[in-house]
Amino acid sequence: MAGDLSHSSSRPFSKSIAMQRSHRRKIRKDLRSLLVGLLFISPWIVGFFLFLVYPVLANFYLGLTQYSGFGQPQWIGLQNYAELMSDPLFWKSLYNTFYYVILAVPLGVLVAICLALAMNQKVREVAVYRMLLYLPSIAPVFALSMMLIWLLNPRYGLFNYLLGLLHVPAINWLGDTHWSKLAIVLVAQFGAGQFGLIFLAALRAIPSSLYDAASLDGAGPWRKFFYITLPLLTPTILYDIIIGIGFGLQVFAPAYIMTDGGPLNSTMFTALYIYKNAFEYSRVGFAATVSGILFVMNATLAILTFWSSKYWVNYSIE
Amino acid sequence: MNLDRLLQRVCIVNISPAKARPQYSGLLTFWQFTPLEMKTTIGTLVLVGCCFWISAEAQGQTQLKFWLNSSLGAHEKAAYQKAADAYSQKNPNVKVNVEAVPGSETDAAKLMTAVRSGVGPDLAVLDRFTIAQRASTGLLSDLTPLIKKEGKDLSQEYSEGPWKEVVYQDKVYALPTNTDARVLFYNKQILKAAGIDLSEFDPAHGPISPDRFKEIAFKLNQTDSSGAYTRLGFVPWLEQGWGYTWGYAFGGSFFDSASCKVTATDPGVVKGYQFLWDWAKALDPQKARTFVDTYWQWPSVGTLPDAQMPFFTGKVAFVITGNWIFPVMKEVAPNLDYGVTYIPAPGGLKTSWSGGWSVVIPQGVKNVEAAYGFLRFVTGEEGQTFLAKEAASLPTLKRLLERKELFAPEYEFFLTLLPVSKSRPPVPVGALYWDKLKDAEEAVITNSQKPEEALKMVMDTVQPQMDRFCK
Secondary structure, three states: OHHHHHHHHHHHHHHHHHHHHHHHHHHHHHHHHHHHHHHHOHHHHHHHHHHHHHHHHHHHHHOOEEOOOOOOOEEOOOHHHHHHHOOHHHHHHHHHHHHHHHHHHHHHHHHHHHHHHHHOOOOOOHHHHHHHHHHHHHOOHHHHHHHHHHHOOOOOOHHHHHHHHOOOOOOOOOOOOOOHHHHHHHHHHOOOHHHHHHHHHHHHOOOHHHHHHHHHOOOOHHHHHHHHHHHHHHHHHHHHHHHHHHHHHOOOHHHHHHOOOOOOOOOOOHHHHHHHHHHHOOOHHHHHHHHHHHHHHHHHHHHHHHHHHHHHOOOOOO | OOHHHHHHHHHOEEOOOOOOOOEEOOHHHHHOOOHHHHHHHHHHHHHHHHHHHHHHHHHOOEEEEEEEEOOOOHHHHHHHHHHHHHHHHHOOOEEEEEEEEOOOOOOOHHHHHHHHOOOOOOEEEEEHHHHHHHHHHOOEOOOHHHHHHHOOOHHHOEOHHHHHHOEEOOEEOOEEOEEOOEEEEEEHHHHHHOOOOHHHHOHHHOOOOHHHHHHHHHHOOEEOOOOOEEEEOOOOOOOOOOHHHHHHHOOOOOEEOOOOEEOOOOHHHHHHHHHHHHHHHHHOHHHHHHHHHHHOOOOOOOOOOHHHOOOOOOOEOEEEEEOOHHHHHHHHOOOOOEEEEOOOOHHHOOOOEOOOEEEEOEOOOOOHHHHHHHHHHHOOHHHHHHHHHHHOOEEOEHHHHOOHHHOOHHHHHHHHHOOOOEOOOOOOOHHHHHHHHHHHHHHHHOOOOOHHHHHHHHHHHHHHHHHOOOO
């Protein structure tokens, strides 16, 4: 009996030991897999920490110092922040940057959707149209800016010539404070082909059965666009807006090449302000302070946009 | 040897047909080479190493990297290249490699980042008025010990103005190459056609007064049917008509070294800016701006082909520019009938200001001695002769200024100006001061800010930065 008892009680006991062992073996195997996995992606992990996390943290540290780029940074606490708050040019640069973002990002989405719709037409030579519409977006920003300086010439530029045909008076695009930021927004639209391609992919992913059903119900092209196409493009629009805000807050090259921040600092964007302080005035510490602020703004706007997406982004067809 | 096997060794994974997925086989397998594999790998590595060693040795030369600033004129770049070639020819054991890198008078981003990351050049050309600033940040090597070792008093060999610009806190951080002077160029053909007596611009009569000059220049303005300017007699802020030009012309001073204060609100400077304000107002600021943006397209340096410069195309009758224009003019406007005279100034004040370049040895250069050898050559007699001949540069070496055969007759007037010509203050906030004076100029020529107000803003921005360097 006792033997029976001991026998009957030892079975579940040994079973539990076996289970524990196998569990431990599984954990060990999982750990090993994790380790191997981590080892395989280690080039990326090392890169992420070395080239992203470390520079961001170092930037916040440098923002609290006086540093020329050489020698040892000198700790000055929040002095850079205090100076920044009282610098009218910083506030002007922020105003210019947000002006640009508010205008360029929605316009960019609109132009990209239009390009995608044009690229999605069912015509024989669509491949040629796609190439032509995409081509400007791969032009180097330097070449594009140089070309636009000529196209935007107040007297002999193509833009003013076309406007002149409509009896619009000549505009000094790059020399008038009222138009200079718009000119930079215009340059950005030449790059809309990149997002146009992403929108095209999204358009092609929409099942044609939806359009067929809508046609049967008597829906016209506008109704189809607003009730089928646009809602199903919202995930792509969200992506475009988040990336667009990121790029927009860091707008630099067209202003650096075309206007150098002028006229009257009307195109002095925050990134250009950072660049000038760091590399022209040798104030790397101060520039790091501004970069930190721009980083926080960028992250906050991205998070807010993402948070708002639950109210307007449509992920499913139902 | 099986290639698959070697691949497996190197990639540290086992790829066998039996197993669909590559299996990680641990770092140890890397060392489990067969003798043949081991010999092949080591042999390859040794061969590659030898190739590198042999190619470096075969040249047997010290390689020097010499960076030119992209905002240098084509003729200046050619002159530096010739100097580098001549030096390499004279010293077969040294090869000077000239590279033009992005940058401007005030923008040293490329140089700063390259030096900071240890891949900077051995020598670089920098605008002289920024030397104090770059030296104060620690970008440049102190040349004083090298000069002392040489046992020469170089301060006596160079002109006083350029020499002051390369010295910061009693240490020498660069050696000057060339200098220049700014004057008023006028188009004789346009003036004659308008019936203006050219003798008024004869340098023998001294500088013309600003009021009389304005009277003449405005007679030359032309508009089209829409009222837009198609020609202007003179645009005071075009080309070299900077704040410094007019501040000095009206007897102003930009820095007081005794009190370590920037003096942007000096009465002379304010008068200079007032001159710009009045001129812009008389032209209508917006119309003048459209004219300039049509024919000049500043600030995009380089967007305008030389041949289309407004002075060469007759879009302006007068312009303030410098001696560097001569080689350009010979190429693109050889038949232009022009004259040169003093910058208009009240009370007959003969004035001009000079800038120029210098060569530096950045921090962290390994072969300082070799770099210094070329530095002395390019900033010495030979180098400066190339610059004078190729790029119409004025030398900074006193003894070269006496060699009259170096200069064409058109240089004569510029040489006479050098003794009275001023320099921008060599302060460690030079680039900031330049940019802020430019901002003030823009505010004034658009009539959006009164000169006193705009210049006070310059003081308020620059002085706190300057205070960090004042003892």
